Structures are given as structure tokens and as C-alpha cells.
Amino acid sequence: MLKSAEKAADWLLSGLELRSTLFHVGQYCGVWRASTAGHQRASFHLVLEGACWLHLPASFGRAARSTRLVAGDAVFFMHDTAHCLSPDEHAPADDAFAVRIGAMTPLGANSEPEAGVALACGFFEFRSDLGDAISGLLPEHIIARHDDVKLAGARTTFELIRAEAARAQDAPSPLINRLTDVLFFYALRAFASSDDFAPGLWSVMRRAEFAPLVNAIIEKPGDDWNTHTMAALCHMSRARFCKQFAEACGQPPAQFLALLRMKVAAEMLRHGESTSNAAEHVGYQSESAFAQAFKRITGLQPGACRRARGREQADAAETRVH
Incomplete structure (x- = not known):
């Protein structure tokens, strides 16, 4: 007999097959706006260094939201969701969310890294024993905070991601994909035991x-x-x-x-x-x-x-x- 909601969540997620693909890794400086929306795929952003803002427009009764992300934070979008990252705490106009500004440069190319943010961004897909039934019960997105006590075990994983990103000058390390898979599972488990979840599967388990x-x-x-x-x-x-x-x-x-x-x-x-x-x-x-x-x-x-x-x-x- 399973003893806790966390163990039940682990059991439920045991049949979930995840495949992450790194899209790009590098840094933005000055005025910029980035997004992985519009590709009809689930996606992620890892903040390797610095800080930025995640902006979500109003949608289906949900108010617009802006959240500050700092080094060690990660956000996973379960579906293709309108969003953007930028250095500005103020969200762009609704019709500007899809407009990318600025160019990502290789890590270490800027002599003043504190002036920008280093990101690893990509896409992922997951299949489950339960197909779309599982993904339909998951939240729109999950933010994994670097200082979340429930993610203590994930910190080593994130440091490995950061180390791999720093050493890959010509091409991103393929290890980042697999390490991101691990980070995602940590985030899902933390979500299963969080207090600010949306109604759904984890709610019943808890x-x-x-x-x-x-x-x-x-x-x-x-x-x-x-x-x-x-x-x-x-x-x-x-x-x-x-x-x-x-x-x-x-x-x-x-x-x-x-x-x-x-x-x-x-x-x-x-x-x-x-x-x-x-x-x-x-x-x-x-x-x-x-x-x-x-x-x-x-x-x-x-x-x-x-x-x-x-x-x-x-x-x-x-x-x-x-």
C-alpha cells in the first residue's frame, strides 16, 4: 500500500516517457524579448545566470501575470502557451508577445555578464501510459524555484546543467537534454505536494x-x-x-x-x-x-x-x- 501522495505521484509518473531537446543556450543583454511559443510544442526555460521576467497574457479567465525568475529557476510549459521572457518587469502589449527582440550570444561573449541573463531553452515531449489524459490534468506551466525546499535534490542537477552549458562552446552538450528530463521530474513531484495547485489529479492524491x-x-x-x-x-x-x-x-x-x-x-x-x-x-x-x-x-x-x-x-x- 502506498503511504503518501508523493509516492502515489511517483507511481503515476513512472510510465511517463520524457524527451527534451535543447533549442539554444546563451545569453541576452540589453533590450530583448524571447519565447518558445508558437511551435505547437511543450517547452522550457532554465535561468543559468542573472534574472529576467516571465510574462503571461490574460487567457481563458486567467489574469495576465508577470513573474521574476532568477538564476536556478526553471519554467516548464506543458502545452504551447503564449508567453515571453524579457528584462522588463512590465509585460508587452498583447499583440507584441510573439515579437522576438534581440539576439542570443554565446555564453561568456559579454564582458559584463551581470548586465544580462543566461538561458537554456528548449522543447520536450512526453508520452504516458495514460496518453492525453495525464497531460490534460497537468497545469499550464510549472515554475521550479531554486530555493524551494522540495527541490533540494534538484539543485545538483541544475548545477550539472550549468556546468555542461559553460563547457559547450561550439555545440550544446547532449547531456543537458537528459539532465533537463531529471529536473522536470523533480518539478512535477514538487507540484504534486504544493499548496497552490490547480484542481486536478494531484489534488485528489493530496x-x-x-x-x-x-x-x-x-x-x-x-x-x-x-x-x-x-x-x-x-x-x-x-x-x-x-x-x-x-x-x-x-x-x-x-x-x-x-x-x-x-x-x-x-x-x-x-x-x-x-x-x-x-x-x-x-x-x-x-x-x-x-x-x-x-x-x-x-x-x-x-x-x-x-x-x-x-x-x-x-x-x-x-x-x-x-
Whole structure:
């Protein structure tokens, strides 16, 4: 049985495959404005040295926001989000967010580095056992602060990123990509235990009244988890349970249950278990009904999930041989 929301989050993120790609690393000085928006991809910015401002325009009921970032901070955008970085604490006009100003120069090219900011910027993509269902529950962006006590373990990772950026004069070090992956996972874990999250998956895991239910479903996903049994485990009436769960999670209990079940099933399939065994373990008597649910939530057929695992193992074996 999982003991905490953080462990539950680790379990949920264990099937998440992340691939970071460094776009550029260098420094800006004087008047400049930078952004990774408009590429239809998730992206990140790491502040290696100096300070700057992150500006977000008003969107979908969210007020415009400007946040100061300093050395050691990082921001990860889960989706293609309108934003810009600049040295100015005042945000540009809404129609100027997409206008880039200034040019990035190599690290160390400026004789007065304190006058500017050094950045590592790039894109990332992540696939999950749960497909778009996971990314849809994540926040628009996550800011990882250098002084966040929950990110103490990430500081060494950031220092390694900074060291790799400093030594790569001609081309960015490929290690920065992998180190950024690690930093991103630290940021996600910190978000899972933060107090200023948006309603969603982590909210349910952290709520004392729902945490036992989440752990129980993970432990025995094939049990008869209807809304009555879930409400009873949480010591609530069915109506109160459904209302409070939906408010905390942003989706009804049945949809959340399906997410956890398919996560468990995907892990089994990736480890070579048959589709029929995976289906039965998570509560499906019909293999075809399970396949339909699995496809709807993960975007893959069960067989494709098993074959993907086989390809990964073959690639790993080929790498060891050569």
C-alpha cells in the first residue's frame, strides 16, 4: 500500500516517457524579448545566470501575470502557451508577445555578464501510459524555484546543467537534454505536494479524505469500485462524495477510476503480461470492452503497448551488443 501522495505521484509518473531537446543556450543583454511559443510544442526555460521576467497574457479567465525568475529557476510549459521572457518587469502589449527582440550570444561573449541573463531553452515531449489524459490534468506551466525546499535534490542537477552549458562552446552538450528530463521530474513531484495547485489529479492524491481511496484502487484495481463503494470508503454519502471528488479532481470518480485502472494495465502489458490477464486484473471480464477502454484512455491498443515494450527491449539489446 502506498503511504503518501508523493509516492502515489511517483507511481503515476513512472510510465511517463520524457524527451527534451535543447533549442539554444546563451545569453541576452540589453533590450530583448524571447519565447518558445508558437511551435505547437511543450517547452522550457532554465535561468543559468542573472534574472529576467516571465510574462503571461490574460487567457481563458486567467489574469495576465508577470513573474521574476532568477538564476536556478526553471519554467516548464506543458502545452504551447503564449508567453515571453524579457528584462522588463512590465509585460508587452498583447499583440507584441510573439515579437522576438534581440539576439542570443554565446555564453561568456559579454564582458559584463551581470548586465544580462543566461538561458537554456528548449522543447520536450512526453508520452504516458495514460496518453492525453495525464497531460490534460497537468497545469499550464510549472515554475521550479531554486530555493524551494522540495527541490533540494534538484539543485545538483541544475548545477550539472550549468556546468555542461559553460563547457559547450561550439555545440550544446547532449547531456543537458537528459539532465533537463531529471529536473522536470523533480518539478512535477514538487507540484504534486504544493499548496497552490490547480484542481486536478494531484489534488485528489493530496486530500486526506481521498488518499486512502486512491491507494486502495491502486492496490486492488479489479475490485467492484462503483460510486457507492468509493463513497463508503471515504465515509461520505454518494451525493457528497461525487460532488466533492469532482470539485477536487475536475472529473467524475468513474473517469478517475478508469485512469488508474488503465495505468495499472499498461504497466502489466509493458512487462509482457497478456491482454486477457491485464483486463481481468483491472476488473474487466470482457477483453474487447477492456481493449476499447484502453484505447480510449491511452490512445493505444493493448497489443501495441506490448509490442512497444518489445521494441524497447530489442533496441536496448542492440545497444549493448554494439
